[in-house]
Amino acid sequence: MNELKRTPLYEEHLVAKAKLIDFGGWEMPVQYAGVIDEHHTVRTKAGLFDVSHMGEIDVRGEEALAFVQMLITNDVSKLEDGKILYSPMCYPNGGIVDDLLVYRYNSQHFFIVVNASNADKDYAWITEQAKRFNVIAENLSEQYAQLALQGPLAETVLQRITNYNLSQIKYYSFAHGEIDGVSCLISRTGYTGEDGFEIYVAPEYGRQLWRKILEIGANDGVKPIGLGARDTLRFEARLPLYGNELGAEITPLEAGLGIFVKLDKADFIGKEVLLAQKEQGIPRKLVGLEMIDRGIARSHYPLQKDGQEIGFITSGSFSPTLNKNIALGLIRADLDILGEILDVMIRGKAVKAKIIPSLFYKCDKQGGHSAKESGAMSEKISAK
Incomplete structure (x- = not known):
């Protein structure tokens, strides 16, 4: 062990x-x-x-901008020095390697922050892709x-x-x-x-x-x-968690992250599959759920409609702010209808839940200069 x-x-x-x-x-x-x-x-x-425990990866070199642009789904070419960009990073099949933050020092130096549980996997993936570019990727997590x-x-x-x-x-x-x-x-x-x-x-x-x-x-x-x-x-705040809302078998379009997938930019890993999914119709969508019956919907519990499985819970919990049990579920896109009643299968028992807007909480306090802005990312993620 x-x-x-x-x-x-x-x-x-x-x-x-x-x-x-x-x-x-x-x-x-x-x-x-x-x-x-x-x-x-x-x-x-x-x-x-x-x-x-989060992972930090430093990317430097003459082709650093082109490399990061190819690596992620968002458009880093528009990022200014001193700014940060959120983005998924995908496999060729459109599944998500991880979601991450890109810090831009300049066009030849980027600092990438990745999830703790994925740090080693992400670094291996990034260094493998870097072989085609004049860049050096260094794992600085221990620093x-x-x-x-x-x-x-x-x-x-x-x-x-x-x-x-x-x-x-x-x-x-x-x-x-x-x-x-x-x-x-x-x-x-x-x-x-x-x-x-x-x-x-x-x-x-x-x-x-x-x-x-x-x-x-x-x-x-x-x-x-x-x-x-x-x-x-x-x-x-509807911020996704890898292993729940995000994963190798879930595309960023299915996870509601389409605003961070710039299909009009030059080639990036996974673009072909994501473009096809967008054109053909996204098969699954993340929805917000409010429990009607008693019970908490835990991650990976099945979701059913009329006795047929139509998806699963990605995250579920008691909400201290709303004082109710809520959840996020990945379901068939055609069933994404506000007010629709679904069954959460909790230990084999059908427990009723209702589809509601998935942005459960938005910061609206006026204390700091950007307090209002701090809900912007979660609001973008929840946008359809």
């Missing part, structure tokens, strides 16, 4: 008496005070996440600790200990500055549907920043947040 990997903040999680679990081979905190309490902390104040401060008070709290004017960092942009005297890469990104920042720092400074942010944010109610609340927060 392989030993679980630990982030540079592992000792801090022990101090905070976190409940630790195996998450994609990492020993990570699933909760501290409790998932619902932590969820509301992020929605109303600000919460601090350890996301050091970073990553913290995420998310919530309406994130800017107010973080500004107290940084020399950089955070209001100058627009949504999906990044900059370099010092936090508590430590050099960091700071991006206005996150995975909660709230305004906030992700901070990349050398591993040896991770614990220092973790302690400092919790210390200076204590009076504002800032708390450490585990993976449990991270999942309910991203789920409410």
Whole structure:
């Protein structure tokens, strides 16, 4: 049995008496005070996440722009220096290798952030594709600790200990500055549907920043947040999770990510299949569901209509914000009708659910300059 990997903040999680679990081979905190309490902390104040398990891949070279453009479905040619782009990365059959963030330094230097459970697989895929280009791809994952401060008070709290004017960092942009005297890469990104920042720092400074942010944010109610609340927060905001809404057998068009698939750009991996799927009609769609009967629809539970299987649940949970049980399901596209009643098969029993709009939560707080913008990505994803 392989030993679980630990982030540079592992000792801090022990101090905070976190409940630790195996998450994609990492020993990570699933909760501290409790998932619902932590969820509301992020929605109303600000919460601090350890996301050091994420993968970071550096791409440099004369053909870096052309390489990344071929690698992903989105159009990186329109990305400005200092900006960030979200995109799926596909196999030739249109299935999703991963979804990722591309940070552009310049046309010859990009920084790619990938999901933790896919980091090794993604790096192998990227280096294999890079053989056709004059570029060097380097896995820098072990060179970073990553913290995420998310919530309406994130800017107010973080500004107290940084020399950089955070209001100058627009949504999906990044900059370099010092936090508590430590050099960091700071991006206005996150995975909660709230305004906030992700901070990349050398591993040896991770614990220092973790302690400092919790210390200076204590009076504002800032708390450490585990993976449990991270999942309910991203789920409410309709942000996809690899292995649930995304996978090798699901195309980005089926996952509702069509706005991030630029079929009018030059060739990219998977384009031919995705173009054909678009022209012939997308066979499956992600829909939002509200449970009518009692029960929680868990990932991969079958979905039926009139006794016939028509899809499956990708994510399901109790929503702390809405105070109801909701889910996302991948179903036959012709059944994507608001108000339609479906059966979720929970341990062989049919439990009723109703199709509803899939953007369950949209940030509308006015606290930070980009708080309103922070719902933009999830709103785009939910658009049909």
